[in-house]
Amino acid sequence: MADNYLERKMEEYRSGKLSARVKTGVSRSLPKGKIAVDFPPRTVILAAAAIGPVCRAVVKSFIDAGCRVALVSACHKEATGLARSFGARFYPVAGFSPASINSVVEDVISHWNIPDTFISVSDGNNAEANNAFLTVDYSRFEQTPGTLRIINIMAGEDGDALGISLNGLPGCSYALLVPDAGDGHASETAALCLYLCQPCGRFFSGLTVSV
Numbered sequence: 001m002a003d004n005y006l007e008r009k010m011e012e013y014r015s016g017k018l019s020a021r022v023k024t025g026v027s028r029s030l031p032k033g034k035i036a037v038d039f040p041p042r043t044v045i046l047a048a049a050a051i052g053p054v055c056r057a058v059v060k061s062f063i064d065a066g067c068r069v070a071l072v073s074a075c076h077k078e079a080t081g082l083a084r085s086f087g088a089r090f091y092p093v094a095g096f097s098p099a100s101i102n103s104v105v106e107d108v109i110s111h112w113n114i115p116d117t118f119i120s121v122s123d124g125n126n127a128e129a130n131n132a133f134l135t136v137d138y139s140r141f142e143q144t145p146g147t148l149r150i151i152n153i154m155a156g157e158d159g160d161a162l163g164i165s166l167n168g169l170p171g172c173s174y175a176l177l178v179p180d181a182g183d184g185h186a187s188e189t190a191a192l193c194l195y196l197c198q199p200c201g202r203f204f205s206g207l208t209v210s211v
Contacts (some may be wrong), residue, residue: 041066044117049129051078057186096132146202172205
């Protein structure tokens with residue numbers, strides 16, 4: 001009996017039936033339908049005329065991506081709550097004057113580093129934030145060509161107002177029109193901002209798009 005058993009095992013071994021099975025296929029660390037991309041952490045200054053769904057989604061997305069976000073707004077109560085919720089740094093201002101914006105920029109530089117991302121969010125009733133960064137001297141910020149990003153978001157506005165949104169802005173600047181400023185388009189707008197801030201976003205400089 002023992003001899004027969006050993007003979008069978010030797011035959012199975014010679015035929016390869018006892019060889020270790022090698023697992024094939026690609027190891028996945030992400031669920032199907034998901035991709036991972038490199039996203040160098042950015043230092044963001046965001047000027048918001050109002051703290052609505054779009055502003056909240058943009059702040060959250062950049063914080064979640066490992067960025068530092070400085071939130072500038074005259075809506076002190078709402079902006080304070082938003083900054084505390086996600087870990088942004090809030091700068092209360094009375095208005096978006098060149099002096100107030102430059103003061104924020106200098107403070108961000110002293111506490112963090114040179115900002116490389118400027119985002120403004122205006123609504124249909126107040127376009128003041130869209131002009132917040134027009135007087136900023138960007139020449140000292142783009143230390144590496146193609147890294148600076150300037151994004152103007154016009155929430156709940158018509159297309160005609162979009163024509164002035166890129167005036168005077170250098171380098172990689174973009175204008176995003178969000179006709180529906182509600183929750184429905186907030187996450188899409190935030191995702192688009194992140195995409196434009198990736199290294200490949202420099203190829204879309206000057207882009208004007210309706211979300």
